[in-house]
Amino acid sequence: MGDWEINLGADERGSLAVMDEESFLTHMGRAGDLIGARRLEEAEVEVLRALGVAAGELRALHVLALVRFKLGRLSDARDVYRDIIAAAPADAGARLHLGLIALKLGAIAEAIDELETAGRLEPNDLRVWSYLGLAYTRGAQTQLAAAAFRRSGQPDLADEVERGDQPATSPQPAAALQLASPTLLPPPPPSPTPVPASDTAAAAPALPGLAPAPGEPLTVGSFAMARLAPSEPTVGTLTSTGGGMVRLQVRDEAYVRADAALASAGTLTWDRGRRRQRGRLTEAWLGADEQPFYRLRGAGDVWLGLPDRTVTALLLEDDILFLREDRVIAFDGDVAWEVGRLPRDGLPLVQFRGRGRVAIELGGDPVAIRLYPERPVSVARTHVLGWIGRVLPRGAGRSWPGGPMEIACEGEGVMLLEGARLS
Secondary structure, three states: OOOOOOOOOHHHOOHHHHOOHHHHHHHHHHHHHHHHOOOHHHHHHHHHHHHHHOOOOHHHHHHHHHHHHHOOOHHHHHHHHHHHHHHOOOOHHHHHHHHHHHHHOOOHHHHHHHHHHHHHHOOOOHHHHHHHHHHHHHOOOHHHHHHHHHHOOOHHHHHHHHOOOOOOOOOOOOHHHOOOOOOOOOOOOOOOOOOOHHHHHHHOOOOOOOOOOOOOOOOHHHHHHHOOOOOOOOOOOEEEEEOOEEEEEEEEEEEEEHHHEEEEEEEEEEEEOEEEEOOEEEEEEOOOOOOOEEEEEEEEEEEEOEOOEEEEEEEEEEEEEEEEHHHEEEEEOOOEEEEEEOOOOOOEEEEEEEEEEEEEEEOEEEEEEEEEOOEOEEEOHHHEEEEEEEEEEEEOOOOOOOOOOOEEEEEEEEEEEEEEEOO
16 A cells, blocks of 8 residues: 655645635625624625625624524524534534524524534533523423523523413523633633522533432433433534534435444445555555445444443544544545555544544544645654644654654645544
């Protein structure tokens, strides 16, 4: 198996690297000023001009959704948040806002689904539990509503719901959509508000209904609810489900590492996967003998996870990505891929190009280090996760004076490393 000849063109960089950043920021800056002046219709025009420079740019989509919400065009705002989630399924803020809008439009099932997902992604955001309590109340799910209100630090509302009353007060519907700063970046999650000591036990669970009253055992339903992974049929490919797991929705074809597959559903055929090199499938098996890959065909779902490790999903948008083969868990059939080895080292790698999704395992908190053409970087082999862009890594060899730094990297891009062990 030969080494790759790594020769990446400028047209293979991500969309943000080739857009007119100055023009984009100019339009977004004007939009921020107009929003501050409450000239929302004009602000919307500037955001649309920014999107004309950088179609699909998430910063602009977040602001466009906010403006349309403030204009009272809830259905239009909902459509934009759906576009954001399609591009970034783990965006907890977008899911919170979409859940709020669905709640205001009376789409209770959608509101509950989005807010539950936001809770799995950001369990410490008290706004999520407050809105989820209201959604559960309107969906006549009294016990879950009470647990969610307690989790949000509102025990009085929980007591009202348990007595069968409609809450006398409710979350402030506009609070979750306040613009954070004139830079027009998506607002960061707020710091949780203090919870009274008497309510600490009720506020601890990651999902509503988990915590029992002091001295009482955990119910079976609460135990299951706190760990519930989405299983309803949906449209998509790889999405994070929380708890260090991902869900792969197979459409036609995907590849999955067998040791990470927890469960599957649907009409799927499983065949041992073969390696692809120089655009062709070979006779060699993909993956090590103890970690074989399977090629899945058909339509269905697979839930992926590993004990004591985190599995996460990455979205490629016309990117080029190299990963250690032993860190790849799954990838969908849309992304172009082939295998190879690190020159002068032999480390097995998988190269991904184009658009698609890839699931990886992490044994430590990831670290990204930027490379510049005039400044090479050396890295420790045991910490290498992969790299993005026009990076030219080479195994250092015996004469390399870099000490424990065994791989010399040149070019322009980002090295991905595993740092401290994940807790």
